[in-house]
Amino acid sequence: MGTQSADTPRLSSVDLELRHIDKSFGDVEVLRDLSLNVDKGELCCLLGPSGCGKTTALNVINGLIEPDRGEVWLGGNDITHLSPQRRNLGMVFQSYALFPHLNVYDNVAYGLRRRRWSRSRIQPKVKQYLDLVRLGGYEERRVHELSGGQQQRIALARALVIEPTLLLLDEPLSNLDARLRADMRDEIRRIQRMLDVTTIYVTHDQEEAISIADRIMVMNQGVIEQVGSPREIYERPATRFVADFIGQVNFLTGVISSGWLWLMGRQFSLPTGEGPEGKVICAIRPERLRVEESGSGLLQAQVEEVTYFGSVVRYRLAVKEVVDTDVILNVEVAGPLASHQLGDRVGLGFELEDLHIFPGGNT
Amino acid sequence: MRWQKYLLPSVIFLVLLVFVVYPTLSVLVKSLSVGERIGLDNYIDAFTKPQFASTIWGSLLVAAGAAVLSTVLGLIISLTVFKTTLPLRRFFSVAAVLPMIIPGFVSTLAYIFLFGRNGLITYKLLGVTWDIYSWKSVLFIQTLDFTTITFLIISAVMLGVDRQVEDAARNLGASEWEVMKTVTLPLIRPGIIGALLLVFLRSMADFGTPLILGGRFDTLASASYSQLIGTYNMGMASTLNAILLLICLVVFWFYSRVQATGSRVRLQVESGQPREIDLKRPLKATLWSVCLLFSSLVFMILVSVFLASFTRHLGADFSFTLEHFRIVPQRGWNSIMNTIVFASITSLVMSLVGLVIAYLVTRIQFKGRNLIDLLTTLPFALPGTLMGVGYILAFNHAPFLLTGTWAIVIAVTVIRELPLGLRSGVSVLGQQDRSIEDASASLGASRLSTFFRIVMPLSRPALVVSALYAFVATVQTVGAIIFVINPSNKVLSVDVFEAIYRGDVGDAAALSMVMLLLAALGVLAIFAISQRGVAQTWVHRVLTHHASAQ
Structure with a gap:
């Protein structure tokens, strides 16, 4: 981000590492041998469906939950058994958790008062951070008078004013409506870059994660399935779960035998020594399928449904030549290029390298 | 058709006037009269x-x-x-x-x-x-x-x-x-x-x-x-x-x-x-x-x-x-039956009337609904002795000669529990999606049948819980009831109270065992219901209100 005013602090943030964390609640294993690391100044998304353990992981980091096993390292120090009070982490809660009995100023000043700062030091600091979240002048407001987006900003200012070494965000946008969500997302990214604060961002929304993160960690059932840049995660999903969870995807069953892939009644040559043998699941993104004139392409299909989204048009195609049943594929085409109607016969093509192959049985 | 809208509110208003306002005013008037003059x-x-x-x-x-x-x-x-x-x-x-x-x-x-x-x-x-x-x-x-x-x-x-x-x-x-x-x-x-x-x-x-x-x-x-x-x-x-x-x-x-x-x-x-x-x-x-x-x-x-x-x-x-328990079947039997009957009627009437009033004040626009709300809530603040004295003053002569009848006992217990019925009614209706009632109306149901077919079934968990609490409270109350009771319709709580006052500790204890049992049954029923889903949320709500209304 371009201009940075002279008085904007850059927080002296640090890196974080979780080592082999286990955590169970009763019989339920929530985290299993969880290890991850976040670099200094990085915005890292912990992405996964609800109940995958991401909030528990966050609470292990901020000290509200003690892990059964494993270590939490922050900036080279083992903080596994440090109380949350002494960790100096900034946290934005899903419900914002603003103090309903305090006004905006007192909410933001709360952490500084606990640090026994003098009034004369607190005042400019609070002002600085309220300005940062663009809510200067709101000091005397009661929190329940504010809109959801404003409450969110106050929660952010309150977490940042203590100049934490690490910022934790738990589903920060889930209580906002769609339009505000995009604005707030950009706002969070702007502030995070400006302060250069190491950030862990928990979300179940893959679009949000892809658009904001430096790096994404996809979590499922207490385990991290894949770590990578948004592009890597989207274009090279490591597991079937990741392929399915991030973006739209078509799944097809196929068989690999001695270098050949059998798929939809066709035979494809695979680069040697790659991939599993036997039954496989192939995944391909809708925008990686090519709609061609009837007669050309690898496969022949019929348009069963056309859904108009504006920027893109999604076709639902039935591939007719398969032995037992029709294979249904979703295809996305840029809006201006889409010209096919319901019932049209079309050709279908794709590049073999866009096919992600996972071992396994049925789709 | 306008007069119909005011029919039910008017009836309720009159009842509240007679059983809440009139006795209270009678007390105030009596306190200001010295012989034949005012002073x-x-x-x-x-x-x-x-x-x-x-x-x-x-x-x-x-x-x-x-x-x-x-x-x-x-x-x-x-x-x-x-x-x-x-x-x-x-x-x-x-x-x-x-x-x-x-x-x-x-x-x-x-x-x-x-x-x-x-x-x-x-x-x-x-x-x-x-x-x-x-x-x-x-x-x-x-x-x-x-x-x-x-x-x-x-x-x-x-x-x-x-x-x-x-x-x-x-x-x-x-x-x-x-x-x-x-x-x-x-x-x-x-x-x-x-x-x-x-x-x-x-x-x-x-x-x-x-x-x-x-x-x-x-x-x-x-x-x-x-x-x-x-x-x-x-x-x-x-x-x-x-x-x-x-x-x-x-x-x-x-x-x-x-x-x-x-x-x-x-x-x-x-x-x-x-x-x-x-x-x-x-x-x-x-x-x-x-x-x-x-x-x-x-x-x-x-x-x-x-x-x-x-x-x-x-x-x-x-x-x-075991001698004290001899009193239970002898002198106590009548009182026990009266207690059960009075408490049951009270809880039934109070929860239904409470819901009806709640429906009126939350769903229907008419002049004076705040007044009805206030008059229904007022007994919450009225001391039992005031209501007792007021009922004696108000109802022992024409036009409302009720002294000595069972009706006056029911009136006093219902009026005392009504604030709880109204509050739980208001709170259950506040949670109900109004568009369900609109849907019923758009499908051709009259207001009355919407009330009986939609509002009441949806309010049932809350109604049952508050009715049970009213039962427990009525079983134990002496407050106003002691002033309007007469020897022919004695109740358990008053018997216990009088026995303690006389110093018959053993008899009093034996009778209160029966009373504790009745109250405990009511409370247990509430907790049994509260184990089942929807009612659970109501229990704490009514509980807090009940405790305050007793």
Whole structure:
């Protein structure tokens, strides 16, 4: 981000590492041998469906939950058994958790008062951070008078004013409506870059994660399935779960035998020594399928449904030549290029390298 | 068609006028009449004659004391039960709600049994004789009794505090003590203030405990009872009640303001089990000891009532006997049947009428609906003695000659429970999606059939719970009922009260065992229902209201 005013602090943030964390609640294993690391100044998304353990992981980091096993390292120090009070982490809660009995100023000043700062030091600091979240002048407001987006900003200012070494965000946008969500997302990214604060961002929304993160960690059932840049995660999903969870995807069953892939009644040559043998699941993104004139392409299909989204048009195609049943594929085409109607016969093509192959049985 | 809209509200308004406004006004008029003329003579007497003037101060001081002590106790038990992991928490919470089935005047029985002149502990164990009949005993029993109210109110507010808010404080560097001081306690402050005011109100209105345990100490309520029953000085009884009413209305006004602000700062409801606060050891030890002491006392009281009913002669002969239970089938049978019938009718009528009024004031626009709301709620603030005296004055001559009939008993119990019925009705209707009723109307249903086919079935869990509470409350009430009852339609609670007042401790204990059983059945039914889904949310809500309405 371009201009940075002279008085904007850059927080002296640090890196974080979780080592082999286990955590169970009763019989339920929530985290299993969880290890991850976040670099200094990085915005890292912990992405996964609800109940995958991401909030528990966050609470292990901020000290509200003690892990059964494993270590939490922050900036080279083992903080596994440090109380949350002494960790100096900034946290934005899903419900914002603003103090309903305090006004905006007192909410933001709360952490500084606990640090026994003098009034004369607190005042400019609070002002600085309220300005940062663009809510200067709101000091005397009661929190329940504010809109959801404003409450969110106050929660952010309150977490940042203590100049934490690490910022934790738990589903920060889930209580906002769609339009505000995009604005707030950009706002969070702007502030995070400006302060250069190491950030862990928990979300179940893959679009949000892809658009904001430096790096994404996809979590499922207490385990991290894949770590990578948004592009890597989207274009090279490591597991079937990741392929399915991030973006739209078509799944097809196929068989690999001695270098050949059998798929939809066709035979494809695979680069040697790659991939599993036997039954496989192939995944391909809708925008990686090519709609061609009837007669050309690898496969022949019929348009069963056309859904108009504006920027893109999604076709639902039935591939007719398969032995037992029709294979249904979703295809996305840029809006201006889409010209096919319901019932049209079309050709279908794709590049073999866009096919992600996972071992396994049925789709 | 316009007149039809006003038909039902008008009927309800007239009923409230007759059974709430008219008796209250009768008391005020009586207090101002001296013989045939109007004058302030009674008030001058009340404020200048030492025997009355001292009761005003006495009532205020004991009520303030009971309010502060039971609120502190309620807060301590709530904190221990919901904010620590100390042992015996379940035991403490059971002990805290147990007084619900033991009305204050029954506790006095156990108190005399244990600590009285010939008490089991004071006389038999310690060999001391002392005069227990003083304001201190009244304060003691009221504090124990009203801690149920404070515990329920404070814990309800405490459970409503979003645990993430406390976590946020920890995260920002607040120590556990600071979390409690700067977040938890300020957030539950509306509950604490509400509890204080409510106990003050209940203590002011309680005439049983001071009458039995006060000795020469009198409160406004107990003095008005003695003036009426003892010396039949109707004028002075009315005056004392009028003064009492003024104080109660002022307190009630503050209480409704606290309730209103409390609901404006809406806290997250049902945030799950609150997180404990890891306080320093000495503090935790203190909290826990207080809870243990309180719980032991409550259970001792329950056990003593039980023992007293099997003890031959208190103070002289502590041997076992079943003799007292002979009274149950003899003199008690009629009262038991009356109690069951009255309590059942009351709970049924109160929950239905409560829902109807709630429907009127929340769903239908008509002039005067705020007035109907106010008049229905008012008995919540009216002391039982005032209503009793008012009913005697209002209904022992034409046009409403009802004295001595069972109808007047039902009227008084229904009117006293109606505020609870209205509140739970308003609250259940507030939760119901109005568009369901609109849907019913758009499908061609009339208002009436929408009410019976849509509104009532959807409100059933809340109705059942509040009806059961009204049953429990009516079984135990002496408040206003004692003034309108006559020998042909006696009820259990009044029998027990009179037996205690006479000093027939054994008989009283035997009868109260039956009464405890009835109340306990009601409470158990409530808890059994509360295990089943929807009703659960209503239990706490009604519980807190019930405790305050009793």
